[in-house]
Amino acid sequence: MTQQTEPARRTPLNRDRVLRAAVALADRAGIEALSMRSLAHELDVVPMALYKHVANKKQLLDGMVDVIVGEIDPPAGDADWKSAIRRRVLSARRALLRHSWASRVIESRTSPTPGVLDYLNSIIGMFRAGGLSADLTHHAMHALGSRVWGFTQELFPASPGPAPADADPQALAALLGEMAARYPHIVEIVLARPHDGESVVGQGCDDQFEFEFALDLLLDGFERLHRQGWTSAERF
Amino acid sequence: MTQQTEPARRTPLNRDRVLRAAVALADRAGIEALSMRSLAHELDVVPMALYKHVANKKQLLDGMVDVIVGEIDPPAGDADWKSAIRRRVLSARRALLRHSWASRVIESRTSPTPGVLDYLNSIIGMFRAGGLSADLTHHAMHALGSRVWGFTQELFPASPGPAPADADPQALAALLGEMAARYPHIVEIVLARPHDGESVVGQGCDDQFEFEFALDLLLDGFERLHRQGWTSAERF
DNA sequence: ACCGCCGGTGTACGCCGTACACCTTTACGG
DNA sequence: CCGTAAAGGTGTACGGCGTACACCGGCGGT
Structure with a gap:
């Protein structure tokens, strides 16, 4: 028989399949679990096979970024x-939130x-179409920084200390006491959610609100400067 | 002789010496060249010796961060x-600029x-001492993000394409032409330095200016919100 | 005199990215 | 129809990484 009885022939790899599999693997197992070897295993292929489709791991990561960027709404x-x-920026944010590793890779x-x-x-182009000068737009882009991607560097990646979902509340309260003694301002700030929930630990922040707060502050600032005809030459 | 003729006994390692050596090595050779092995070599010691002073590499990096944070003016x-x-923020910026790897590690x-x-x-504490509410301060800290450390994520880590210090100007101009065709807005922006130097490629931006521009935009925004008694409950 | 501990050593394991030589399958021009 | 060359997948190997673990010399305290 010239036909192989094996489940046909594996449809051959290509750059696109490799990138999609890499994104899926990073989504599922975390970016630190993505290695050329683990990705190859995922695709039922020997590690070196990947190198026929991406030059090296850096290029793999670059390709993954482009996949995510492609998910941003036009x-x-x-x-x-x-x-x-x-x-548009909030759309980028949604795309990045779907792939929690993406911001770290873009960085x-x-x-x-x-x-x-x-x-x-x-x-x-959107700034320019709005009439802002090239000069102001230049500085606006810098001011936005990674915020054009919809993310901000978190100051406290998680709550400080051990994960909140362990140990008895006794020890947890004691720990909060220590924190309050040593870092009173931080504790006050962390607990500063205006009214509602008074859970002992502030249950984390509303990241979406924080993001929009800062974004609007900046956009409003750009608008104000634009209206008053600001140029960077003013501050000689 | 009971005394060894060798150059006495090496003064023993300690956590502090390890951290300082790590910072120095990262300064000199780049953070990616800092490995437990290379650091050990630097200290004329076998790699495993380091583990008597730091628990693991993560803790080494944490310690290095604290060394840099210690350089920020009070x-x-x-x-x-x-x-x-x-x-204070600009002082933090100076500290981080002295150690170009530091921002990446903090991130x-x-x-x-x-x-x-x-x-x-x-x-x-400085915000609070200025009279800003805990609520507003909370959001201000989020809005600053990594800018409290004096850095912003660079959108274009270097000039796009190959390094500017190579190839003939002929090819470079052609490349600029291609760029201008495909990314007209980017090119316009990059070249938007108000008057002076008209070098072909904008010779990079004035990062210090950009940083202060964004920082002041945010600080002014906080001040305005503070004066008008803003609270986050307003935007229900 | 002994013991325990502290700091430095040596060996080894399992990962990683990837260079390089090889083999198979497929497509195509003569 | 065949020969060949490219494309795609394989196998082996190298050098580097972080670090577990057993060890050992010397010093301080009892």
Whole structure:
């Protein structure tokens, strides 16, 4: 028989399948569990096979970034520049939140990929279309920083100390006491959720609110500067 | 002779010497060249010796962060909250700029060290001393994000494409042309330095200016919200 | 005189990324 | 129809990493 009885022939790999599998694996097992070997195993292939489709691991990560960037909604034509940019950035945020590893990978990339450049180019274009000067737009992009991607560096990646979901509440309260003695301002701030829930530990912050708060503060600032015809030459 | 003729006995290691050597090595050779092995070699010691002084590499990096945080100037008592915070943050920036790897390490740390907590606590205290509510301060800290450390995620870590210090200007100009065709807005922005130097490629941005621009935009925003008695409950 | 501990050693394990030579399958031009 | 060359997958191997674990010399305290 010329046909192999084996379950047909594996459909051959290609760059796209590799990238998608990498994204899926990182989603499921975490970015630190993504190695060329583990990815190859996932694809039922020997590690070196991957190198026929991506040059090296850096390029793999770059490709994964572009996959995620491709999930960001295209700009919506209507609306003023401010809310158009706001919407787009929040869309980027949703994409990044779907892949919790993505922000860390974007941070660590050392040279921009075409997809990244496309996105940045288009955001800049939205500022310009809104009438902001190239000068102001330049500084606005810097001011946004990683916020154009919809994320901010978390100051407290998790609650400090051991995970909150362990140990008896006795010890937990004691720990909070220690914290309050040593870092009174931090504790006060962490507990500062205006009214409602008075759970002992502030159950974390509303990240979405925090993000929009800062984003709006910046966008409003840009708008104000734009209206008053600001140029960077003013501060000689 | 009971005395060894060898150059006496090596003064024994301790945690502090290890951390300082690690910082020095990272400064000199880059953070990616810092391994337990290379650090041990630097200290004329076998790799495993380090583990008598730091639990593992994560803790080594945490310790290095605390060394850098220790370089940040203490708060200066005089002056209003805004300029006091401004000064402190810019001092943090100077410390981080002295150790170019530090921002990346701070970003990647997963749980805060005592030194980090001290610093954040004191910044928060400065907001509170200025009269800002715990609520507003909370959001202000989030809005600052990594900017309390004096750095911002760079959008273009270097100029895109190959390093600028190579190849003939002919090819470089052609590359710029391609860029301008594909990413017109980016190119316009990059070249938008108000008057002076008209070098072909914008020779990079004035990072210090960009940082202060964004920092002041945020601080001014906080001040405005403070003056008008803003609380987060407003946006129900 | 002894013991215990502290700091430094040596060996080894299991990961990692990837260079390189090899083999199979497929596509195509003569 | 065949020969060949490319494309895609394999196997082996190397050097590097973090670190577990057993060990050992010398010093201080009893």
